[in-house]
Amino acid sequence: LIGMSQPGLTYFEPAFADELAVILRWAFVHLQEPAGGSVYLRLSTRAVAQPERTPDEALTRAILDGGYWLKEPAPGAELAIVYTGVVAPEAKAALEAVAEDVPGAGLLAVTSADRLHAGWSASGSDSPIGRLLAPLAPDAALVTVLDGHPATLSWLGAVRGQRVRPLGVEKFGQSADIPDLYRVLGIDTDAILDACAAACLGR
Secondary structure, eight states: HHHHHHHTEEEEOOOOOOHHHHHHHHHHHHHTTTTTEEEEEOOOOOOOOOOOOOOOHHHHHHHHHEEEEEOOOTTTTTTTEEEEEGGHHHHHHHHHHHHHHHOOOOOEEOOOOOHHHHHHHHHHGGGGHHHHHTTSTOOOOOEEEEESSSSSTTHHHHHHSSSSEEOOOOOOOOOOHHHHHHHHTTTTTTHHHHHHHHHHHEE
């Protein structure tokens, strides 16, 4: 939220090294443009398994716009898990666990909630996030998760009126290893699955 709220500052939070490379190339140009500005990268030292891919033009554009489907949802899907940053492994594990019960569920990677929100504010449903969420059912549930404040992604429900179950961090100061800490904070795989179950039952 701090990164999103600062004027003249563009906030990104990539999960993967190829996303970071795309963002850095853009940032070095943006910093020097007359109408450019500062760029805030929220990163982590956590080791995360990397996808084996080379971003093409479409993926590069999507990363810079702020998000893309890591797993495309089926048309009319009733559920999507939306994550930002290093909780990618937990989000992916949760999607795999719900695949049997909700086979069409999608996994949306958000590389910049800031850029997605700016696009939505400017263009509404014709924005990148509006187009990303369009394949989902009108009453689909979005379970959002990041190791930051849940409000960072909870606004996604306003884009197309879909319901949101936002997970995130609202208390600080705890110390533990990552599995225990994420469990305490309610952003681990089990917490995501619980949110998915509650969201689907509430449809």
